[in-house]
Amino acid sequence: MPKDHLNTMFRGAMILSISSLVAKILSAVYRIPFQNMVGNTGFYVYQQIYPIYGIGMTFALNGFPTFISKLVAEQPDETSKSLVTRRVFHILSVLSLLIFLTLQLGANWIAMRMGDIKLAPIIGAVAWMFVFMPWLATGRGYYQGQFLMGPTAVSQLIEQTVRVGVILMAAYFSLHRGWDDYHMGAWAMSSAAIAAVCSSVIFASFGLRHLLAPAPAATHPLPSYRKLAHRFIVEGGTLCLVAAVVILLQLIDSFSVMRGLVRQGQPIEIAKSIKGVYDRGQPLVQLGLVVATSFSATLLPALTNALAKRQFIEFKRHTRAMVHVSLALSMAATVGLVALMPQINRLLFGSMEGTTALRVYVFSILFAALITTYTSVLQSLDQYTAMIVGIIAGLATKIGLNYLMVVHFGINGASLATVASLGVMFAVMWVGSPEDLQQVLLESGYLVKLLFVSGLMGVVVLLTSHEIQALVGPTMAANRGMTGIITLVGVIVGVVVFVAGAVAMRLFTIREWLVLPYGKRLMKSVLKGKEHHS
Known part of the structure; x- marks a missing residue:
């Protein structure tokens, strides 16, 4: 070309x-x-x-x-x-x-x-x-x-x-x-x-x-x-x-969540309000996906170029970077939202209704980001079978589970059904993808390192928000303005802990750091620090 x-x-x-x-x-x-x-x-x-x-x-x-x-x-x-x-x-x-x-x-x-x-x-x-x-x-x-x-x-x-x-x-x-x-x-x-x-x-x-x-x-x-x-x-x-994967799951919700809530015994007007609370999760997931996939997507042209020039080793490197960056950002976004969900819910929507359901729902970010990344790679390889089978299996899971889960567990059940269906989708795609693409998640203990760094970040953010709430008192903590301050502090603390943990655990390669915002500047700072220390 x-x-x-x-x-x-x-x-x-x-x-x-x-x-x-x-x-x-x-x-x-x-x-x-x-x-x-x-x-x-x-x-x-x-x-x-x-x-x-x-x-x-x-x-x-x-x-x-x-x-x-x-x-x-x-x-x-x-x-x-x-x-x-x-x-x-x-x-x-x-x-x-x-x-x-x-x-x-x-x-x-x-x-x-x-x-x-x-x-x-x-x-x-x-x-x-x-x-x-x-x-x-x-x-x-x-x-x-x-x-x-x-x-x-x-x-x-x-x-x-x-x-x-x-x-x-x-x-x-x-x-x-x-x-x-x-x-x-x-x-x-x-x-x-x-x-x-x-x-x-x-x-x-x-x-x-x-x-x-x-x-x-x-x-x-x-x-x-x-x-x-x-x-x-x-x-x-x-x-x-x-x-349209995520939208199709929402369409299934439109046909089953309201009816399930009414079957559960909720009055119709109350059921409508509860469904409205459940729907708060969709903009949160959408924003999380924008964060999780936008930076890894910058590698798509390089991926296409490597394939066009038949540079297969370079193609694998770019694929590895895409998957690792997408998974890390989606994991960080998910854990951060789970830890700060009570505050985010009150700040954005004015109440803490449905916090548990929303905490479960945002795990969709993790699987949806991986599905988006894997489908990009599989499409570039013209391998559609695993994608189609995975999507059909996931939609079938959602259809089969959703109504019953809502009847028994309310909107918490709907959230669980969504996450389970996306998990099934990704699992089928992963099993059906080439061996090299399967190994990307497992090499160099990457997944273990990521789980440790994300878990540490989640615990620190939770403790920070709890300490601030204890310090200002329950009345002040319920104020929407104070909720915004707690959320902002939690986000800053989370970013600092995650980045520091990622550097200490050597979570990313230099190529992967360069994809991230301010990654190049951070790498220069780390290298200067090492030179000064030596």
């Missing part, structure tokens, strides 16, 4: 990674003020339908564009690229129409299966985003296939910014104009279609030129609609499934 072509590809990947990171942070952070404005029941209403939006976003932003970009890149000339894109648009238009009609006509049935018929109008509101899916997915996929990531990055940022703005406006009007939770939810979910309209503008010239203009004469044989549809189902479906 020519050097300038590789540079263009890596620069594009970096642009898309940065925009994705900003969009993910936006997507996680807005839910905290939103929950504070609308309360537990309002948050429940929004989160019940959110997984349907999340699946649509996966189709339009990650799964199908990635597959379409591969199709476009396979074509020999510009005319073929344009014609294949046009055929893909037709196939996606049929798919999106089917989804739209299913959601519109089946809204009452879906809402009843979720245990709340009042959700039907909100399902109808979110359905409109699927009308714009073909336009967005083909536009993004076409430009990515040309290694032009700018349009995708800009459309992604526009979409998230507009959507978050509309959602927070809906919450504001709900608060000040006395809207009920379902009216607010319908407007909040309308944000998906409004944002899709705004981001679609980016692809106006692309659409006029490649989708709506008269089709040029073919210069080479094109894949048939039947063959393309088959590849959409197999390859595109696989990419969508991988990208």
